[in-house]
Amino acid sequence: MLQTKQKVLRSFYYPVMPIADLQDGPKPFKIMGENIVLWLDEEQKPAAAIDRCCHRTAKLSKGELRNGCIVCPYHGWSFNRDGKCTWFPQSELEDPPKVYKIQGYHCEERYGYVWVALAAPITELPKFRYSDNPEFRKVDEFYEVIHCAGLRLMENSFDVAHVNFVHKNTFGDVDNPKPPKVTITSNDWGFEAYMEIPVHNKLNQEVKALNMDADRTVRKQVSEWFMPFIRQTNITYPTGLIHSIVTCTTPIDDDTCQLVQFVYRNDREEDVPATSIIAFDRKVVDEDMEVLETTETNVSLDITKKLENHMLSDHPGILMRKMLLALLEKHGEQEVY
Ligand code: FES
Ligand SMILES: [Fe+2]
The missing domain is CATH 3.90.380.10 (Naphthalene 1,2-dioxygenase Alpha Subunit; Chain A, domain 1)
Structure with missing residues (x-):
């Protein structure tokens, strides 16, 4: 079975990175053949999106953060955790057009790791035995x-x-x-x-x-x-x-x-x-x-x-x-x- 070719497998959460690794800025990861970027939003919650700017295709993981959004290193367009463009510095427009967006992914923190699902999850994150048992x-x-x-x-x-x-x-x-x-x-x-x-x-x-x-x-x-x-x-x-x-x-x-x-x-x-x-x-x-x-x-x-x-x-x-x-x-x- 070629896992990256089976679409339904995109609908599960997978752990991708220790949450601590995002403390010093955005990071790239490849999951099921897709290059994604991970970062911490304004509330310090992990976010995930495609690692490709919708403008001139720069890698967003080479960028930095601004108000919890990922800023493209090429011309500064910024995207929030839903993939919406929130800042478009070359324009007078306050609200960038809706077409300026990238693919955002489902992203959660659990057990000290960032978990990502590439498509709408069909089941919840696993509940591990002993994870909330103080004896362990x-x-x-x-x-x-x-x-x-x-x-x-x-x-x-x-x-x-x-x-x-x-x-x-x-x-x-x-x-x-x-x-x-x-x-x-x-x-x-x-x-x-x-x-x-x-x-x-x-x-x-x-x-x-x-x-x-x-x-x-x-x-x-x-x-x-x-x-x-x-x-x-x-x-x-x-x-x-x-x-x-x-x-x-x-x-x-x-x-x-x-x-x-x-x-x-x-x-x-x-x-x-x-x-x-x-x-x-x-x-x-x-x-x-x-x-x-x-x-x-x-x-x-x-x-x-x-x-x-x-x-x-x-x-x-x-x-x-x-x-x-x-x-x-x-x-x-x-x-x-
Ligand atoms: S390539 Fe990202 S803003 Fe231009
Ligand atoms: Fe073994």
Whole structure:
């Protein structure tokens, strides 16, 4: 599936940038192949618009701000968060003609990030478990470009069969490669997959992030999928520690995505410093990327030829794909390869 070609995927919110990155002025970003500009308006709320002036096509992200509007660096035309031209310095007119406008996009702040939807959103921003629970702290982990399709990375997040191979040096058990049983409950905009995974605790010997010394442990895991490119995996260890990972794979284009990852934990900085948590998940993410960045972007899970079904009858990736195809059909779209 070529994500940038599927119109309905423009109607979801995606996290694009830490809000703090806009404090020193407008910034460019590319989402689903579209160049956009992000800035903070007069109320310090994030705004997003096409990164192309409607006059002589200059890049607005090279401009500056004036009264919460983005000012084009070329001739100074200014645009508000709706894309309306609010200042037109070459004219005596107080109110610039309505045709002087650029495309504005839906833009919100949540969880410390700027979220953008390119078309009218058909669902709300995800509500993450533990996000408003005072017993949990949030640790921002990764904000980086990954050379892999967002959908591929999302599929991998629910691919229980890869764990014992890709992660054999950290928590996978290559001598016992049969995937765990998965119980899936679907909802309107995704699903929850529950599994119990016996794992090695090797990585914790190296990076003390779990605060437990046993050689092996068990992860009780509820992985939630928020259609199309967001996952929250809630891992509970026998000690009661909850390590809840939010992974977003915002599509930059069809071959590249922006990884946005943060975790919620029910322990304190004195128990495990944030640097150890980040170092632990860094290793895991690097193991995944070493394989994922070698895959072909546009090869989806094969649900028609049953290539995947032999792996596990209740493979969450198969449900993910079926739900995405149903979404396209509902919106009158064909899958684009
Ligand atoms: S190109 Fe933007 S004001 Fe002229
Ligand atoms: Fe993995």
